[in-house]
Amino acid sequence: MTEQEIYQSLTAVFRDVFDDESIVIGADTTANDIDGWDSQAHITLVVATEVRFGIRFRTAELEQLRNVGDFVRLIETKNPQQ
């Protein structure tokens, strides 16, 4: 998957989880930028991302997921499925 494809799929995950079709994400998008991105939604986001890309984030990686760029970088390292 190219970085662009990852962004595309991840955008779909964000829109689905936050139920907002207008969401646009970039590398520096954080919880402050998105309505409803609280700690519970964060876990939903993590699990939805895992399901969507067929990957697992390790426990050690969880605290590294601070912004969208972190998500994309970690997804890239895990040979995500289309």
Place this chain on the structure above:
Amino acid sequence: MDQLAWLPVHDDLGAALRDARAERDLRRRLRKLADLANHRRDFVATEKLGRYLSECLRQDGAEAATSEARLSPCRLAILASHSVDHLVPAIRVAGLGRRLALTTYVAPYGQYRQALLAGDPTLGEFAPQFLLLALDSQDARLDVPLDGSDADVEAAVEARIEELRGLWRIARQGHGAQVIQQTMVPAEPPLFGSFDGLVPGAPAAVVERLNAALRRAARQDNVLLLDLAWQAHRFSPGAIADPVRWHQAKQLIAPHAAPLYGDLVARTIAAGRGLSRKCLVLDLDNTLWGGVVGDDGVEGLRLGQGDPLGEAFLAFQRYVAALGRRGTVLAVCSKNDEAVAKAAFSEHPEMVLRLSDFACFIANWEDKAANLRRLARELNLGLDSLVFVDDNPAERDIIRRELPAIAVPELPEDVALYPACLADSGYFEAAAFTSDDAMRNRSYRENAERQTMLEQATDMEGYLKGLSMILVASEIRPADLPRAAQLINKSNQFNLTTRRYSEAELEKLVANPNVVAMCFRLRDRFGDNGLISVILSRPDDHVADNALLIDTWLMSCRVLGRQVEAAALEVVAEEAKRRGIRALIGEYRPTSRNGLVSHHYEKLGFVPARLDGAAAEQSEFWRFDIGDQAAPRHFIRVERIQ
């Protein structure tokens, strides 16, 4: 893990969710949301649905809309030792799918004891009707050393159970709530391996013991059980509980398992509310057996031992029969010729389910929706009490659209998976099991029978007359050979001699002009019982030239007690007489299985006879002089086919 596999997949769930949310009419919106709740949905879609449901129920007029949608309002308090906030939407959505409008209160994380013992005012105000105690094995670990004795473990388990019973009492007496106790999902991997089970103090063994004690106590205290430990066993490790989520957020149930968990909670409440389904309605062809009985014939059906597919159908029938024994009302709704469909039950030797297992049997060529409406009416059950099981996806789809109140589980393609699918669906989740349940099917059946009796008469004679029986008698024709041979080789109880003949041997016998080989079909006002009796009479060296030995007389037990024997004797005697025969010699060869017919010939008016040289030590013989003796009275009209 494909969760909620019994629910159908929506063509476009995303669009349907948007459409439901945009619906302005509250009642219609609620109906649309309920429909979506009964589709397969992952945790993200379920959360969304839960949000829309909350929006819906917060609006003015929600109460009226709820009652109009015939949803049962119910307040559920959740007291947990782990975090459960992420599960609440899934519980409420599943509730909607099971006709519950759930309002929830979640006690502060980990505060389940305080909430009950210290009298949490919010909980009191909420006035829960159901109170779920969702505990886990890591909460308040039992203080048992690894090398503790059996008695040590027992004492620790008992102490814990007593504490929980105290909480149950407060929930019941203080709040008037029905308690639902969750069993503990074993969180830790084995310490010794399988040997864990032999070490009383091993963590896994302790949890298992605690769960066993919980189940026992719940039964005694009328507490409902959510046996999560048992459910977790059925899925792969990590499918329900994920250690990563535990460490991250103290979530015992992983978010992706929320839809399933929510449904487990909702079905338990639904059962407690008497909202579980009551009646299982079954299609026949390719649902209860392989093949189409109208095309393949009873003999051509795939059902029974020795054939993997036949065994799978047999296993499904056994599961259905067991559901019947636990009180689920069984019924048939099939596109079939009624007589043909019934014949499959009365004639197929491996059929587990009997016609008498069904409280209602509808087989015709009308549309199934109309038939299901009629079936509900006849059983005096609501459509929302029915579960309809049909292998045909098109039929399932039609019923879901026409009669959304009926639950129509999506079935796996392989019949071997039908029992598990039906079990997973939770449609028949129980909150009790009483002797009434075990008797239910019989009483439904008896009601139907009683009605017949009342219509006709109050005595046996009246009953038999009322059956309007017609015995169709013919010599065994080529088309009858397979079924006649089958009966000859399968019948054990009503079988005077238990002589087995292959189809080829039978064909040879039938071709002999000196043999009288008859078969009989019985029809009555309720349908056609099919070919139910075979009588073979032949000349024998040990009997006179003007007599015939009844070599074989057998009958299906389905038509026992209807005087078929008397009518059949008349037919055989008449046929013999036409051939110049003066006497029939009956033979009874006792086996371990045919005690039922030990007085058969005596009852028919035969007199004891001696046969010189015949194997008298194995058999007894009886004589019937045609013309001098008459068959007993009966109420069957005989139709003789040449």
